[in-house]
Structures are given as structure tokens and as C-alpha cells.
Amino acid sequence: MNTSIPRHTEECAFHLLGPIEVSVGSRTLPLRGVRQRALLARLVLAQGRVVPADTLARDMWNGNPPSSARTQVSICVAALRKLFRDAGAGDDVITTTAPGYRLAPARRWTDLAEFADRTGEGYELARQGRTEQAAERLRQGLALWRGPAFADLTSHFAELEAARLAQQQMLAREQLMVLRLELGEHRSLVGELTALVRENPLREQLRASLMLAQHRSGQRAEALRTFREGRALTVAELGLEPGAELRAVHALILHDEPATLAEAGPALPARTGRVRTPSQLPADSRVFTGRRNELRYLDETLAPRDPGRDAPVACVVGPPGAGKSALAVHWGHRAADDFPDGRLYADLRDTAGRPRRAAAGPVLRGFLRALGVAPRQIPDGLEERAALYRGLLADRRVLVVLDHAGSFEDIGPLLPGDGPGRVLVTGSELLMDGGTATTLRLGGLAREEAVRLLARSAGARRVAADPAGAAELVGLCAGLPVALRAAGARLAGKPHWTVADLVERMTDRRRLLDVLGHGENAVRASFDRALRALPRHVADAYARLGGVTEPAFDVWTGSEALGLGLREAEDVLERLVDLHLLEVAGRDDCGALRYRFPALLGLYAAERHAQRSRAVDWGREFALAVPGGGQRRVPETVAFREQTGL
Incomplete structure (x- = not known):
């Protein structure tokens, strides 16, 4: 069989x-x-x-x-x-x-x-x-x-x-202990470090951290005793005096100098000492290609040649996978000479790809530390931190890159105010009004740029050997950088494939996202992260619309798919347009707006719709199988949420 x-x-x-x-x-x-x-x-x-x-x-x-x-x-x-x-x-x-x-x-x-x-x-x-x-x-x-x-x-x-x-x-x-000390967690660290030192008595880094935690917690005598015990052990076991770093911490405690403990020298390896000119941008992409017009636009908009200009903030918006972050980081490195006082960077997502809640406070703390403010001098309140931050940047030519912003609430306290500093924000939609920001909408790459990106990812010879196939492959990827990098990575990992081999596999649209679903540039993973960042009701609406089979549809069709009235459905459709998950396809003969999914996002929406339908069916069967379950609202079941992720 x-x-x-x-x-x-x-x-x-x-x-x-x-x-x-x-x-x-x-x-x-x-x-x-x-x-x-x-x-x-x-x-x-x-x-x-x-x-x-x-x-x-x-x-x-x-x-x-x-x-x-x-x-x-x-x-x-x-x-x-x-x-x-x-x-x-x-x-x-x-x-x-x-x-x-x-x-x-x-x-x-x-x-x-x-x-x-x-x-x-x-x-x-x-x-x-x-x-x-x-x-x-x-x-x-x-x-x-x-x-x-x-x-x-x-x-x-x-x-x-x-x-x-x-x-x-x-x-x-050991490094985590050092960082937690710098964050002022000395009291909670004493017990934990005591146990670690007991288990690892000859590791001087741990002993130095314990001495600092004890001293900062008002336990000066205990800190000196910790040193004496360590010295006796190293002399007895190794025949050696403690190292220079541990002796430096001991000397500071003897002289009761808590304000200068952070300056104890190399006692704390990889120490995050004060940084007056921060350079926090992530590494530039090795295969970044094209975007000549967009880079020129950012040059003209943000380069701080005129401190009095009205729009010191630029927002880069666009669909998932368009390369918004890559463009912002690349431009930041390219314009570094225009910002001699530093480049600050913050990713406003959590590790799951969702917007971090109340991110401004922790980000401000990190920025202030990078600008040279000692941990103990950083205010606890958000407004006080923001005021100190604006004061420090008042006359500094600093670039601030805020990546994956979800709302103005995320970035408002992080704006430096008047002065020569500039801010570059990436996100899925416009976050600020035109009076304080300018917006750059990012789409797919032009064909020539897309072919160059494919060549840099897969190898120039293979792409040059089949220009027609490369052009077709670029079209199947809709010019999206994330899809082009995924296709290039797939070819690079399959040296026995030609460009035509990959095109043949991608022509079956049912398999296209699977073909582009490998490695860190997986297209589906990129779309997943974007959907996780949305409010639940917006993500659910997106999945429901994935059941629409027409290439372009009007508000009436959208209303039926969403189960909403015309006015409510129109609001949802326009919200998805703002988020670049839908686009306007023009008007019909009666003047009504028509909408469509961008190419690859349409395939992904259809997948989400199918997943949602299966989960609803499963939830209905489960609810009916449980006594009294037939009266439950199926979309509210735990099973539904787990299956759809909505």
C-alpha cells in the first residue's frame, strides 16, 4: 500500500x-x-x-x-x-x-x-x-x-x-551577576552569590561580585570576611595571593568608597563601563542591496545639517518582509559621520516578536547608561527619565533608531525633542502626525535590485546563467527582500539545483511558502511575527479574510467574510490597509473601492484561514462532546486559541 x-x-x-x-x-x-x-x-x-x-x-x-x-x-x-x-x-x-x-x-x-x-x-x-x-x-x-x-x-x-x-x-x-550588580540588584544577589561562591570557592570573579553585593547592602564586615576566606583558600590550595582584580575590590571596600566601586578596574570582566559616545546599531546586513531612492530620501530628510528643520523624525513603514529594519540599520551606518555624538538603538519587540509593553522605561534606562549616567543616578519615574534624556541630547548630534515600534506610546518618551538629534522609526503603520515626522513607505524591490539581491544570496554565476529564470523567481517572490533572501539561501544550500529547479518548485503556489520556509529568512516566520504583533481582533479579521478567493474584493464581500456590517467591515479593511496587510486595488464600475492581498501575504492569509476553520471545527466537536458543551461559544475555547494563535 x-x-x-x-x-x-x-x-x-x-x-x-x-x-x-x-x-x-x-x-x-x-x-x-x-x-x-x-x-x-x-x-x-x-x-x-x-x-x-x-x-x-x-x-x-x-x-x-x-x-x-x-x-x-x-x-x-x-x-x-x-x-x-x-x-x-x-x-x-x-x-x-x-x-x-x-x-x-x-x-x-x-x-x-x-x-x-x-x-x-x-x-x-x-x-x-x-x-x-x-x-x-x-x-x-x-x-x-x-x-x-x-x-x-x-x-x-x-x-x-x-x-x-x-x-x-x-x-x-558570572557575567549576569556583574550586570545585575550594575542594575542595582545587590540586596537580592547576596544569598545567590553566597551559594555560588560556596560551590565554586576558587572563582575570584564570583567572590568579587559577592564582596560588592555585600558592601553595597551595608555588610562591609561580611565583605571583608569574604575576602579573607578567599585569600586563605588560594594561599592554602594554590600557594598564591589573590589576583589583582580581587585585591582592587578589597582596597575599595577598605577605604569605604562605594561611589567608585564600579571603577574597580578589570575585576569585573566584560564590564559595561560608561560609554560617552554610544554606537549601538546592530551589524549591517552582508547582502543589503539597492534602495537607492529610499537612502537618498533619508539623507535629505534626516542628515542634521539644519538643526532648525521641522521634521526630525522619519518613520519607515511597510508590509512584513520588506526590509524596514535592514534599511534603517544600513542607513544608520552609512550616515554615522553625521552623528559624531553617537547612535542609539532599541528593538521594541520582545523575544516572541510582539511589541514590548511599557518598553519606554527600560529602553530609557539603557540609553541613559549608554550616555554615561551611573545606574544610581537614573530616576525611577518615566517622566523624570525622559526629561534627563532630553536634557542630555539637547545639544548632541545623536541618531536614535527605534525598531519595530507598535504605537506612539512606545516611542513618545524616547524622542529627544529640539536639537540636532534625529530619530528613525520602523513599524507597520504611521505612528506620528505629519507635523513632527515624515513617512517613507517601503514596498518590494525593483526588478534589477531584486536580481542583485538574489545574486548576492545565491551566487552571482548561478543567477547570471539563467537571467529569464531569475526574473521569474523575482516575480514569484513579489520583490520582497525576505523572500528573495530565503530563495537565495535555498539555492545556496542546494548547489546541485539550478535557478529553474527552484522556480519549478515555487510555481506550485500551494507549496510556495514551504519552499521559502527554511532558515532565519523563512517567509512564513516573518509573517508569523508580524501577525503576533497585532491586536487579537485584527489578526482574527485577517484570518477570516483569507477565505476570500477572488483576486480583488469589495466591502460587501469583506463584510460577508468578516460577519460584520458594512461600516464596521470597511473600518477593518482600512485598518488592514494601514498595516500594509491589504492594499487598495482601485474602484469598480460603480466607484466602490476594491481590496486585495499583496501576493505572498495572500497565500499566508489563506493558510491562516484554513487553520482557523480546522480549529473552529475541532472546537465545535469538542464542545458538543462535553456535557453542556453545546452551549459554549466555540471561538472562546482554549483549543481554538491554541490552534490558531489568534
């Missing part, structure tokens, strides 16, 4: 920071035995590279494999492939590539990589003076740990890697 494999496959998640767990979507795979765990761990650690079968055999049997090891490795791989296939991950999670096997990089998430990314971001944010954001990234990275790495694996290679990871974990914990 022939069975068909679903076209859409689930992402695999590998958890190694603790007991080894592997999941596909919401399902946890039932791993059987230490050999399967060892093989999977070895493939994950290879980070997409091929691991020879002999190497797998050696590591799975701790350097003493039996004569049948290669056969047993093959059997183990086959069993794992069946587990992944039965869980809905498809057949290509583990591929055979001479001389061994590899874990396919597509659709693969690991807590090892996530931990490295989060802590790396935390260290970089700390160097930029963005203390609160740095501490949050480190907390997120450390929260991934469920116990010692590879906790249920005794293989030699796993023990060596676990020791290295434990050191990385301890460094992240």
Missing part, C-alpha cells in the same frame, strides 16, 4: 543541555538506549558536517567498537529515521553522505546553538552599555539549561564537551 509523505514537515528540536531529548513539533521522540542518544549527540555537535561512520562507531563505543560496529551504526540510523518519519519530520533529518552521516541543517533547532546565540548577544550588548538587554539575553540563555549537559550520556566525547559547556555556563552566570 502506497503512502504519501506530507509536504509540510515539522521542525526538529534537540535538547542537550540536560538529559538528551529530541522533539518534532510538540511530540517528544522515545529514544531507545544510550547508542541512539550518543549518535544523535555526535551528529548535533558536528553542526551540519558529515561525521564518518568509523568516527561514530568509535565515539558510540568509547574507542573500543566491536567488529559489527558499522552495521550497528546503520541499524541505529535506520531506527532513528523511522522515529523522525513517524513523528512527521520527513525522511531527510539524517542523510547519508560519504563517508558517513550528517544531520540536515534545515528545520533543526538545538539548545546548544540557542545558548551560544543568546550569550553572544548578551556579551555584545554589555560591551555597548545596554545593561538591561544584556542581562535579559543571558537569563534567556541560562534558562535553557535543565541540568548538566549530556546528563544521561557517559561517552568520552560527551564528557569532554560537557566540561567545555559547563565552563561557558559559568562564564555566563
Whole structure:
């Protein structure tokens, strides 16, 4: 009996920071035995590279494999492939590539990589003076740990890697303590640091942090005792005096100098010292291409050559995936010389992609720290912080980039007021009136620019070899940078494909978002983030309209799909136009407005509608199956919300 494999496959998640767990979507795979765990761990650690079968055999049997090891490795791989296939991950999670096997990089998430990314971001944010954001990234990275790495694996290679990871974990914990001290959390840290020092008595960084926390909490005698205990231990165990950093902290406490403890020198590594000229912009995109007219517009609008101009704020708006953030960051780097007093940056989303609530207070604190204000001098109230911030920027030529703003409430306190500073805001809709801001609406790239972006992502030779196919591919991507980068990444990862091969796969519109659904530039993921940022009722309206099959539709059709009166439906449609999730397609013969979805967003809306319909049907069946459930309002069920995300 022939069975068909679903076209859409689930992402695999590998958890190694603790007991080894592997999941596909919401399902946890039932791993059987230490050999399967060892093989999977070895493939994950290879980070997409091929691991020879002999190497797998050696590591799975701790350097003493039996004569049948290669056969047993093959059997183990086959069993794992069946587990992944039965869980809905498809057949290509583990591929055979001479001389061994590899874990396919597509659709693969690991807590090892996530931990490295989060802590790396935390260290970089700390160097930029963005203390609160740095501490949050480190907390997120450390929260991934469920116990010692590879906790249920005794293989030699796993023990060596676990020791290295434990050191990385301890460094992240030490850095987090430093950041929390700078944020004024000394009282709550005393107990936590005391336990850490007891467990790791020779780590001088932890001991220095504990001494600072004790002293700032009014426990000067305890802080000096902590130093004496550490000195006695290092002399007894190592025959050495404490290091220079620990002695520097000790000297400050002896002289009772709390105001200068932050200046104790290198006692606190990666210390976020005062930054007078902040440079917080993220790295510029390696493949940024085009947008010549838009860059010229920002040059003319924002470059602070005339401090008295009326519009010191520019808002870049447009549909998801248009490259608003990339344009803002690229222009910020390009115009850096016009802002010699610094470049401030804040991402106003949370880690799930939603607008951060009450973001202005924490962002202002980070900005003030970056501008040289000591933590203890930062006011608690939002209005006081904003006033201090405006005063500091009154005569400074500083660029402030506010990324992914959701409302004027998010950005109002972050505007520097009069002066030579400029503000660049990105968001999905216009946030400010024309008297204080100018708006740049971003759409898809022009064909020539789109082809260049595709070439930079996939390789110039492959694109140049098929100019007609490249033009067709650009059209299928609707010129959206996120789609073009995803297509380029797909080609780059498939060196045996031609441009025509990818075009053929994308021509089936039912599969188009799946084809563009791999890696960090996944189109569907970009649209998901945009929808999560919307109010629930707006996201629900968007999903309902996804059931409209006409290429363009009027208010009457929209009213029927939304289940609203004409006036209410028109308000919803215009709201979606403001958010760039719908566009006006002109007027019909009677003069009535017609609307349509932008190309790829129409496919995504149809998907959301189908998901919503399935969830409603499931919720109705569930409600009817429960005594008294037939009287429930199905859209309010937990199942509905979980299935649709609305």
C-alpha cells in the first residue's frame, strides 16, 4: 500500500543541555538506549558536517567498537529515521553522505546553538552599555539549561564537551551577576552569590561580585570576611595571593568608597563601563542591496545639517518582509559621520516578536547608561527619565533608531525633542502626525535590485546563467527582500539545483511558502511575527479574510467574510490597509473601492484561514462532546486559541 509523505514537515528540536531529548513539533521522540542518544549527540555537535561512520562507531563505543560496529551504526540510523518519519519530520533529518552521516541543517533547532546565540548577544550588548538587554539575553540563555549537559550520556566525547559547556555556563552566570550588580540588584544577589561562591570557592570573579553585593547592602564586615576566606583558600590550595582584580575590590571596600566601586578596574570582566559616545546599531546586513531612492530620501530628510528643520523624525513603514529594519540599520551606518555624538538603538519587540509593553522605561534606562549616567543616578519615574534624556541630547548630534515600534506610546518618551538629534522609526503603520515626522513607505524591490539581491544570496554565476529564470523567481517572490533572501539561501544550500529547479518548485503556489520556509529568512516566520504583533481582533479579521478567493474584493464581500456590517467591515479593511496587510486595488464600475492581498501575504492569509476553520471545527466537536458543551461559544475555547494563535 502506497503512502504519501506530507509536504509540510515539522521542525526538529534537540535538547542537550540536560538529559538528551529530541522533539518534532510538540511530540517528544522515545529514544531507545544510550547508542541512539550518543549518535544523535555526535551528529548535533558536528553542526551540519558529515561525521564518518568509523568516527561514530568509535565515539558510540568509547574507542573500543566491536567488529559489527558499522552495521550497528546503520541499524541505529535506520531506527532513528523511522522515529523522525513517524513523528512527521520527513525522511531527510539524517542523510547519508560519504563517508558517513550528517544531520540536515534545515528545520533543526538545538539548545546548544540557542545558548551560544543568546550569550553572544548578551556579551555584545554589555560591551555597548545596554545593561538591561544584556542581562535579559543571558537569563534567556541560562534558562535553557535543565541540568548538566549530556546528563544521561557517559561517552568520552560527551564528557569532554560537557566540561567545555559547563565552563561557558559559568562564564555566563558570572557575567549576569556583574550586570545585575550594575542594575542595582545587590540586596537580592547576596544569598545567590553566597551559594555560588560556596560551590565554586576558587572563582575570584564570583567572590568579587559577592564582596560588592555585600558592601553595597551595608555588610562591609561580611565583605571583608569574604575576602579573607578567599585569600586563605588560594594561599592554602594554590600557594598564591589573590589576583589583582580581587585585591582592587578589597582596597575599595577598605577605604569605604562605594561611589567608585564600579571603577574597580578589570575585576569585573566584560564590564559595561560608561560609554560617552554610544554606537549601538546592530551589524549591517552582508547582502543589503539597492534602495537607492529610499537612502537618498533619508539623507535629505534626516542628515542634521539644519538643526532648525521641522521634521526630525522619519518613520519607515511597510508590509512584513520588506526590509524596514535592514534599511534603517544600513542607513544608520552609512550616515554615522553625521552623528559624531553617537547612535542609539532599541528593538521594541520582545523575544516572541510582539511589541514590548511599557518598553519606554527600560529602553530609557539603557540609553541613559549608554550616555554615561551611573545606574544610581537614573530616576525611577518615566517622566523624570525622559526629561534627563532630553536634557542630555539637547545639544548632541545623536541618531536614535527605534525598531519595530507598535504605537506612539512606545516611542513618545524616547524622542529627544529640539536639537540636532534625529530619530528613525520602523513599524507597520504611521505612528506620528505629519507635523513632527515624515513617512517613507517601503514596498518590494525593483526588478534589477531584486536580481542583485538574489545574486548576492545565491551566487552571482548561478543567477547570471539563467537571467529569464531569475526574473521569474523575482516575480514569484513579489520583490520582497525576505523572500528573495530565503530563495537565495535555498539555492545556496542546494548547489546541485539550478535557478529553474527552484522556480519549478515555487510555481506550485500551494507549496510556495514551504519552499521559502527554511532558515532565519523563512517567509512564513516573518509573517508569523508580524501577525503576533497585532491586536487579537485584527489578526482574527485577517484570518477570516483569507477565505476570500477572488483576486480583488469589495466591502460587501469583506463584510460577508468578516460577519460584520458594512461600516464596521470597511473600518477593518482600512485598518488592514494601514498595516500594509491589504492594499487598495482601485474602484469598480460603480466607484466602490476594491481590496486585495499583496501576493505572498495572500497565500499566508489563506493558510491562516484554513487553520482557523480546522480549529473552529475541532472546537465545535469538542464542545458538543462535553456535557453542556453545546452551549459554549466555540471561538472562546482554549483549543481554538491554541490552534490558531489568534
